[in-house]
Amino acid sequence: MKQVIQDFKHGDVRVADVPRPQVDAGNILVKNHYSCVSAGTEKSMIELGQKSYLGKAKERPDLAKKVFEKARNDGLVSTYRSVMARLEEATPLGYSCSGEVIAVGDDVTEFSRGDMVACAGAGYANHAEVVSVPANLCAPVPEGVALSEAAFVTIGSIAMQGIRRADLTPGERVAVLGLGLVGQTATQILDAYGFPVLGIDIDPGQVEKGTAMGAAQGAVIGEDDIGAVAEEFSEGHGVDATLVAASTKSNDPVELAGEITRKQGRVSIVGQVGMDIPRELYYEKELDFLISRSYGPGRYDRTYEENGLDYPIGYVRWTENRNMRECLRLLADDRLDFDALQTHQFSIDEATDAYEMILENPNNEDFTGVLLKYDPEREHPTKREHNPGSRLKSRSAPLSVGLIGAGTFARGTLVPIIADNDDLNLHAVCSGTGVSASEVADEHDCSYSTSDYSDITVDDDIDIVVVATRHDLHAEVATAALKNDRDVHVEKPLAIDEAGLHEVATTAQESEGRLMVGFNRRFAGPTQQMKETISGSNSPVMLNYRVNADEIPDDHWLHDPAEGGGRVVGEVCHFIDFVRFVAESPIQRVYSTSTDTGPGLPENVQVNVTFVDGSTAAITYTTLGDSSLPKEYVEGFGDGRSTTVDNFKGGRLSLGQDKGHDREFDAFVESILSGGKSPIPLEEVVEVTAATFGVNESLRSSDPVEVDVTEYL
Numbered sequence: 001m002k003q004v005i006q007d008f009k010h011g012d013v014r015v016a017d018v019p020r021p022q023v024d025a026g027n028i029l030v031k032n033h034y035s036c037v038s039a040g041t042e043k044s045m046i047e048l049g050q051k052s053y054l055g056k057a058k059e060r061p062d063l064a065k066k067v068f069e070k071a072r073n074d075g076l077v078s079t080y081r082s083v084m085a086r087l088e089e090a091t092p093l094g095y096s097c098s099g100e101v102i103a104v105g106d107d108v109t110e111f112s113r114g115d116m117v118a119c120a121g122a123g124y125a126n127h128a129e130v131v132s133v134p135a136n137l138c139a140p141v142p143e144g145v146a147l148s149e150a151a152f153v154t155i156g157s158i159a160m161q162g163i164r165r166a167d168l169t170p171g172e173r174v175a176v177l178g179l180g181l182v183g184q185t186a187t188q189i190l191d192a193y194g195f196p197v198l199g200i201d202i203d204p205g206q207v208e209k210g211t212a213m214g215a216a217q218g219a220v221i222g223e224d225d226i227g228a229v230a231e232e233f234s235e236g237h238g239v240d241a242t243l244v245a246a247s248t249k250s251n252d253p254v255e256l257a258g259e260i261t262r263k264q265g266r267v268s269i270v271g272q273v274g275m276d277i278p279r280e281l282y283y284e285k286e287l288d289f290l291i292s293r294s295y296g297p298g299r300y301d302r303t304y305e306e307n308g309l310d311y312p313i314g315y316v317r318w319t320e321n322r323n324m325r326e327c328l329r330l331l332a333d334d335r336l337d338f339d340a341l342q343t344h345q346f347s348i349d350e351a352t353d354a355y356e357m358i359l360e361n362p363n364n365e366d367f368t369g370v371l372l373k374y375d376p377e378r379e380h381p382t383k384r385e386h387n388p389g390s391r392l393k394s395r396s397a398p399l400s401v402g403l404i405g406a407g408t409f410a411r412g413t414l415v416p417i418i419a420d421n422d423d424l425n426l427h428a429v430c431s432g433t434g435v436s437a438s439e440v441a442d443e444h445d446c447s448y449s450t451s452d453y454s455d456i457t458v459d460d461d462i463d464i465v466v467v468a469t470r471h472d473l474h475a476e477v478a479t480a481a482l483k484n485d486r487d488v489h490v491e492k493p494l495a496i497d498e499a500g501l502h503e504v505a506t507t508a509q510e511s512e513g514r515l516m517v518g519f520n521r522r523f524a525g526p527t528q529q530m531k532e533t534i535s536g537s538n539s540p541v542m543l544n545y546r547v548n549a550d551e552i553p554d555d556h557w558l559h560d561p562a563e564g565g566g567r568v569v570g571e572v573c574h575f576i577d578f579v580r581f582v583a584e585s586p587i588q589r590v591y592s593t594s595t596d597t598g599p600g601l602p603e604n605v606q607v608n609v610t611f612v613d614g615s616t617a618a619i620t621y622t623t624l625g626d627s628s629l630p631k632e633y634v635e636g637f638g639d640g641r642s643t644t645v646d647n648f649k650g651g652r653l654s655l656g657q658d659k660g661h662d663r664e665f666d667a668f669v670e671s672i673l674s675g676g677k678s679p680i681p682l683e684e685v686v687e688v689t690a691a692t693f694g695v696n697e698s699l700r701s702s703d704p705v706e707v708d709v710t711e712y713l
Contacts, residue, residue: 001380006090006091026134026135031376033147035094039181095121097151117138118151120153136320144332146339161296165292166241166266172195178244200218241267241268245270248271249274253273258281261285296322304320344365387446398425406430433451447461457481457486487516489516489517490515522581527578534641535638540585541582541639544617544620566603567603568601586707592605605695683709686713687709690707
């Protein structure tokens, strides 16, 4: 299918041919008829992408600081790979569209195939022939409303939320400062609700359009005395509220809004403007300065947008979805006219022409409302052929690899390893949306890309299936591949619950394929040196492993029990495997404590591990530390000797870390080519995974937990 994407590394915009996305649980799959180009927002994104690395750093100093910290702690090589992987990720453009429902995911009851819907949300309601959108970001299009108008629904919701933040009462007079797409829409909505509007812009043409859209009066910055016009418009008091919908780094709109708004009035900020509030002016008038956050309550809340948890209407009257529905209602009642805002319409194949006009505008055209149009009759496969004749399957080198999951880690770490290994050939790539898979497949001359992982797990031309999806799919995908007797490398964790572990362990025992789990640290040079130093005698060892982990947002998918499994299952498993490997003894029991007292899954834990031979290990995993402290530090003691691992690198100025990723793949490939067993015994990966489940159980019960793998093997 066709989709508009931006290469953030260079800022280039192009129409890519990518596999159609899958419909996730809680989502609907929509065949777009139209999508709306938000010229101001998307132009800013493209211009940022076109800046040099230094220019990008100046625009986002917060991210630049994180890069410097990572380079100091993890080394230049690792940091460079991570940064390049992120920069090379294709960024989908667009966040407002309309079309027909062609599939409905699990847990969705409100929509059915054939429904006409309007969709919102960056990363979801993209400029693409088919989009997969969470149900809470979709609204049914009322009968009689054209899909070309419904495609503006996100713009309408942004304007609607800015108006709601102004907390207007009947009879109040409002100034709209900035008459671009959002400002013109806000003017129409205010007029529909009966509020007199003063439309203000620097462009006389936009002011003229604003009066046609319903503004009672207009004023041109630079031509009119705005203060005098506003005083006359408000009968000498100043406007009751000013909605700032301009887009500029200048602080001028905030200053002008303060000047024309009455005492104890409200200033609602919708656009991206400078916000250095002039204290004296705002203080003397006791003005309320309000920020409008996009479409409305629910925006940026993952539980609302992705998990479908609605806010009770008795407590939150206007969510982003209800704002969308209200805009569509006004359209159905002919109180909004988005057709009047439309200035251009391009087919999806001509999308680059639309962006060239927006970026360069050689003819000084008004591009307030730009729509992309799609052919609803075109077919959209989930699989895209790239180079079908690239190779045929062989049980000798090079082994054919199918990669499932093409996120930052896969692109920054796994793909370079596969590409640089003469014994491996990247044959196919899968990702849920299809975009990143297509990008990797193009870059590495793969046979095909797909959004359906079963294309890879059943492909007889593939020797090794590499699983790098989000955690909830690890056991499912690995099991599917093993059932087809594929050799499988699955990133940690192997599973996030006991049912998944049982299924994948049972299948691995019956499969002709090998199962390898991405416990890479046991293959690292520093780990091998520690093991050689303190192990190998009859005396037990003692290990102390400190992890200074990064803090991640509370709504990050890793915290979700159903998707990420929490940080214990998702990350602490690495460190349990490390101590299991160095101790060279089965885990007998685990006991854990935590400083966390909130309702979510714990992320600050101390774990005591007891081994059968009497060895012990203490693991401290915390997000409470100073981010400048290196992430990992291990002390090992045994047989009269001691040694340390300092963040898996040779020194503070080391160019990179050795966390064992390359050796891990080398060992797995060697086992396949030689006909040997997987480098990590199945019993150990099951034992380590069961131990992480035991850590969480110990946290719940406050008791030690015995680790028993017999129920899985």
